[in-house]
Amino acid sequence: MLFLLAIVLTSAAMLGAERLPLFDLSEQQRSILYDIRLPRILLGACVGASLAVAGAGLQSLLRNPLAEPYLLGVSNGAALGTMVAFVFFQSLEITRPLLAFAGAGLATIAVYRMAKSRAGMNVERLVLSGVIVTTFLSSIIVMLTTLLDAAKLRSFTFWLLGDLSQATVNGVYISLGAVIVGTIVLMSQARALNLMMVGERDAFDFGVEVGRVRMLVFGAASLVVGAAVAASGSVGYVGLIVPHLVRLTVGSDNRLVVPFSAIVGAIFVVFADTIARTAIAPRELPVGAVTALIGAPLFIYLLRRN
């Protein structure tokens, strides 16, 4: 798998709007490679890994194959946070991810609070709350877009569709830090998640601190999704499809599903973004459009197979 990731990263680095020779790069070509292409590929890998591990963690936690950052309002919370940074603050590199993380966290807490009843936590209620929070946040986002002037609206729309073109070296550090921390947290909870997939009752009997696991998984998901959305907007389908593909290959043990999701997610987004960068060069497509084009048919295929 890591070998495949290496191949995808290398071929992505060789492909782009401008053709680069393998050796003897001029100063200008070096700038294209190191300042523009590589940060973007690395950011794509971080974003893909983030969305996929968040999807894997949430699906196991909620025992629901459809659970993923978008459905549960995490992504829209992050999108709204980013948008607030966009509209009300001079979108500094650090305000965006911070507000995105805050938005993702608040949305998750809101969904969780709504879903929690005296009888405990019921998965159907949780998904329903997620849908409600998602649509509510969407409507706020739409309302805010009407406040943007035409120029801001254009760049925001592009960002909303998922766009990796704004990759910067600092942005890569932020995303890389978030995805490493988030993956480690999820890995540390992998055994507990395995037990929770059987059922919360059983997990509880096995001595799993269900409430703590839930907090950690939600927190990690908010962290990685916040960083991913702040960096690249809404790249869809990654959190939904990648964990499914991984489970088909390695089974449902989260000790394998989480790390493999990270790798496959990175491969998927870097591959999609390479298409986005080259298909209509020198113009570009938003990467979210490409992941949806690949992801939607793939998902339908997976559904029919099961």
Place this chain on the structure above:
Amino acid sequence: MNSNTTAEPIRPMRVVTDDLDRKVTIPTNVTRVVSLAPNLTESIFAVGAGDRLVGVTTFCNYPEQAKQIGKIGDTMNPNMESIVALKPDIVFVSTASQIENFTKTLEANGIAVYVTNPTDLAQVFKSIRTLGDILGTGDTASLVADALEQRVAAINVALRDLPQSGPMQLDDGRVRVFVQISREPLFTIGSGSFLNQLVAAAGGISTTAEIPSAYPKISKETAVALRPGAIILSDSPDNKEPNDAFKNSYAVKEGRVYTVNADLLSRPGPRLVDAMEQVARYLHPEKFK
């Protein structure tokens, strides 16, 4: 509306042809006008008929008097009810896309819809004369259009025999220009934009004239390879400096980065000549001393 029992005197009407070759029946004496585009609003004021405007869009911010006129929504989403309530004789529309949706409704209410979408300087001048004719201010319109044409001619004269002074110039002395519409994501002008022509008329050559669509988002890799000799920023809050992709470009290193008011650049109206003069002065200051 169409009953003949009213005692109103019948208004003399005439038929004019718009840019889409539609036959439009309008009163000979037009008194109430709605404009659905800022460039048309500017042109209507320029030909001395601003006082007939009873409704404009929220984008119409020039001249100053335009801000006092009632707003009927923005160019993309004009409010039909507001327009009909204003009882205009004629509504000026700038795009064919706006027209299909509400031409029927407007015409059912006895309101004429006139489409004019100038996309280059020659068409702007023609559009100004036509507006003057429709609004009964043909003489003023002719004077305005003549004066604008003279200013363009003066720029052409000034830009004769350009010296080959910089490394980023063509053999005929024209400067390689990159027009940046938005810094992040990086939007520029493409083959569908009238601004390539404006840059050429101002003694430059647009480096992105071949890229399809009017305002493409382009790859930063391509931006690095374009090597512009000058960068024109369309002024907006998020477009105050060139994209980082240009940090090593001749334009940035030599300080040849210029800002032009976005409204001047984006509106094919009378102020397009102002934009052309500004760009010409920026590109060839030695010719305008």
